[in-house]
Amino acid sequence: MSKIEIKQLTFGYDNQGTLLFDQANLNFDTSWKLGLIGRNGRGKTTLLNILQNKLSYSGQINHQLEFLYFPQPIKDKKQLTFYVLQEISDFEQWEIERELNLLNVDPQILWREFETLSGGEQTKVLLALLFIDDQYFPLIDEPTNHLDIAGRKQVAEYLKKKRQGFIVVSHDRSFVDDVVDHVLSIEKSQLELYQGNFSVYEEQKKIKDEFELAQNEKLKKEVTRLRKTAAEKAEWSRSKEQDKYGKASEKGSGAIYDTGFIGARAARTMKRSKSIESRMETQLAEKESLLKDIEYIDPLTMNYQPGHNKRLLTVEHLALSYQGEPLFQPVSFTLSQGDRLALTGANGSGKSSIIRLLLNQFEGESSGEINRPEKLNISYVRQNYEDNRGTLTEFSETQGLNHQEFLNNLHKLGMERDVFHNRIEQMSMGQRKKVELAKSLAMPAEFYIWDEPLNYLDIFNQEQLEQLILSVKPTMLLVEHDQAFLEKIATQIIPLVKA
Template identity: 45%
Template sequence: MSLINVSNLTFAYEGSYDNIFENVSFQIDTDWKLGFTGRNGRGKTTFMNLLLGKYEYGGTISADVGFEYFPFPVENKEDMTLNVIEDVYPDYVHWELMRELSWLQVSEDVLYRPFASLSNGEQTKVLLAALFLKENSFLLIDEPTNHLDMEGRQLVSDYLNTKKGFILVSHDRAFLDNCVDHILSINKTNIDIQKGNFSDWWENKQRQDNYELAENEKLRKDIKRLSDAAKRTSNWSDAVEKTKNGTTNSGSKLDKGYVGHKAAKMMKRSKSIEQRQHSAIDEKSKLLKNIESFENLKISQLAYHKSRLAELENITISYGDKTVCRDISFTIDQGERIALSGKNGSGKSSIIKLICGEPIEYTGQYRPGSQLKISYVSQGTSHLQGNLTDFAREHDLDESLFKAILRKLDFARVQFEKDISAYSEGQKKKVLIARSLCDRAHLHIWDEPLNFIDVISRMQIEELLLEYAPTLLFVEHDREFCENISTKVVEL
């Protein structure tokens, strides 16, 4: 056991006026299994790059271990997988490698195939196995779940549960709950570490948020009471001041000395109350510093003229000699939220392409409803570029509504001025979801919409779908999201 000490860490990117971290201090035990959480753009990947020594920073980071980053960058993916592993760790012992691969249910033959020929899930497992072989290393594991199907996620989560000494960035709640014993969270104003899994942390956070909200409500009422009192006192003082040179109602002359003394006393009392009011406002500003905005999202889907939107009957899709799915039949009816489920490569994206009208070779019957309007969220984000105003105009969106949705998904206004290509992967995915929520469509089709998206935003999207019950066909490997959202599961 040893400690990683972070002391007074301060960092901002070159050319930026805003610090991502400011005087942050904490300690990490190298035996811990840390889940790393925080909303998109808060600096999770940046912090891991600071641990790796990639940027200059203020403060100190000291550790008796070396840091290794996942995913390991593979220069030439055409190399044999065994050669890639040797690049990761030249001194590996073969039987130890085979032990790790067996725990991850990866067969030995993958070692003698080009790395590029492995599925994304197999690549993830091979690199994790190689990195965990390295002694005296603390692993920084950045979103390993994005290329894993539900079964693969369970397997990797079980594997990580047997390990120690890592920071894991993942937004999959069930995945985190199964394999971490501490949570490292980047909040609005600080970095916090708590013992327990994600559910423990979330329960504690909600309890703290509710306490702060209750304190804020009491303070708000107190401020209103003080404000009203200060206003009354000020009016009283002004009224007395005005009578200094006047007369009483009976017409007799006023004692100016007495009235002046009384006015001064009222002014002093008014100032005292005003100072108390400002003190209360200052106190208020210290509260709610880490409460995350969790505003409700909205979707206004077009009503379709029939209850059934589309029907697939005995659909088989092949690419050359390879059949990716066979004899798939299901219907899409209004109000259904259909989860397309199956292992990677089982044809989920091909089915989506067919329904979206892309040219694809298939047999069987696909019967879409007439004039059916579809809003589609793709897996990939690499095509996104330009500013948000141009993006809204290009996709015929209500710009103010589009940006309002992004604000609710924790976009700072400063992000609106940046090029979309400079966004984090999670922020790019939010752009696609916000666009889809603005679309006037009968059917929404989302292909792995939650990749890279933070947990709180996932919960917002869940609440939206449960409240408005739009017709939705989706592929998603987040088990908890699927269980909460789907009304029907189509297994491929």
């Protein structure tokens, strides 16, 4: 068993005003299955890059390991998968086949071109490569983005059975709960370690935050009292000084006063008051330095405008196919105002195809009946949104959004204000996802269609969306693979079964 030791780690990007890590310290065993969590932009991927010595930093990181990062860069996706993997790492064919079997993946996948594999298949073969040789310490960054519910369970079972340690970044709470035995949380430029899975972390973090909130309230009251006392002493000091000059002027008018005595007394009074002020300011600074940075989650807003239609969708015996190949067995369902219906099923089972059909974008064949109102204001979160471009001002004008509401939700989702000046196409994938989501929230709508809304969003964003949906109760149709999210917000779930 070896350790990774981080001492006094300090790091920040040149274009950002604040440090991501400030004198952070951490020790952990390489046998641990460590879940790395934190808000988007807080430095999860940056920390993985620092461990790989890809970024310059101040401090020390001590270890005797070779790291292997997921997802590994692919040079030529047109090659057969076997040769793609061999360009990344040396292995014997039987070794990669062994790992694929443990993932319930047919080893024949190695002899297909990598670019023809589904997102879930690509994820699994790259994960298998991580665990061929235990000389490497795996750094697994967002493995669940392209996996359906069944795929996530398969990968979770695979990782649970590994005796080897790793660090995994994932925003799927159920997945993290299943696979980790420790949680590393990036909290306001510091690293906090918790023993246990995500549920244990949540409970311990809640207790810690409640205690710190109570301490903060006490400190804030003390700070307010000290400020008031300091202000009163300063005012008293000024009034005494004014008395000195007022009485001296009275002497000039014929009154008899010992101005020397008055001056000496005023000087002593001023000295005492300044000393009190100084002590007050010292105490104030000490109290303010103790105030903790609690992770506040601001509530989002949604421009939900329910109409007079009580039933928005009736689907009877719907079947879709491409070139005569059916996607799923026929389904029927209804969607009334306030319902939140989730479509579930394996990758490729036709969930997004139903959405495209409802939006008149499906290019295959369909049968069955769909009844809905002629006019229906729909707000759509797309799975692919790479065509969002331009500045945020240009984008909101093009989309006809309330610009202030759009920006407010972006900021509440955790986007820093200095990013507001960037063009959308220059933003990270997480930031671009927030633009797509904030657009949907700002649009006036009576029906929301969201296709995999949680991809690239952190756990705090997911909680924001849960709170918003449960509060507003909009009419929605969703495709999402995060079971914990669906269990909280969906009123009905329709599984699609492959034909």
